[in-house]
Amino acid sequence: MTMAPKPVLFVAACALVDADGRVLIAQRPEGKALAGLWEFPGGKVEPGETPEETVIRELQEELGIETKTACLAPLTFASHSYEAFHLLMPLFVCRRFWGTPQPREGQGLKWVRPRDMRDYPMPPADAPLIPFLIDLL
Numbered sequence: 001m002t003m004a005p006k007p008v009l010f011v012a013a014c015a016l017v018d019a020d021g022r023v024l025i026a027q028r029p030e031g032k033a034l035a036g037l038w039e040f041p042g043g044k045v046e047p048g049e050t051p052e053e054t055v056i057r058e059l060q061e062e063l064g065i066e067t068k069t070a071c072l073a074p075l076t077f078a079s080h081s082y083e084a085f086h087l088l089m090p091l092f093v094c095r096r097f098w099g100t101p102q103p104r105e106g107q108g109l110k111w112v113r114p115r116d117m118r119d120y121p122m123p124p125a126d127a128p129l130i131p132f133l134i135d136l137l
């Protein structure tokens, strides 16, 4: 039997870094897929958007902060097969942003050191990204 090919889902995410080298993670709200897990802020790349534009939009919508393309540095990416789709997710690093992140969607927010991220359950696609943040910070 042949299987239907999985669609590739294109998501863009961002590691916001504070002056102490901690990274912001957000808890996925109830009702969404992977609810309760801690993730990097971000979301689906909409048609016509660059991944940088997606990150800038999602940071505004989810956290109420502003940044710009010049402040987003590519770090690495996730490529992970979930049951229903294959996730392709570039991860940017952002150290320069305006405003204080607020939980605009009622999500939990936490600033954590990359070496402590293992204490926060994250989606399976995210685990391979953590060593890159440990090396960077």
Ligand SMILES: Nc1nc2c([nH]c(=O)n2[C@H]2C[C@H](O)[C@@H](COP(=O)(O)OP(=O)(O)OP(=O)(O)O)O2)c(=O)[nH]1
Pocket: 011, 012, 013, 032, 033, 034, 038, 039, 040, 041, 042, 043, 044, 045, 087, 123, 124, 125, 126
């Ligand atoms: N934002 C984000 N999504 C992640 C991470 N790891 C991971 O597997 N994902 C998955 C979960 C979702 O299947 C997908 C992101 O979609 P989403 O549902 O959060 O995106 P969105 O905000 O555009 O969604 P929605 O309002 O349409 O529900 O990527 C991560 O670290 N950050």
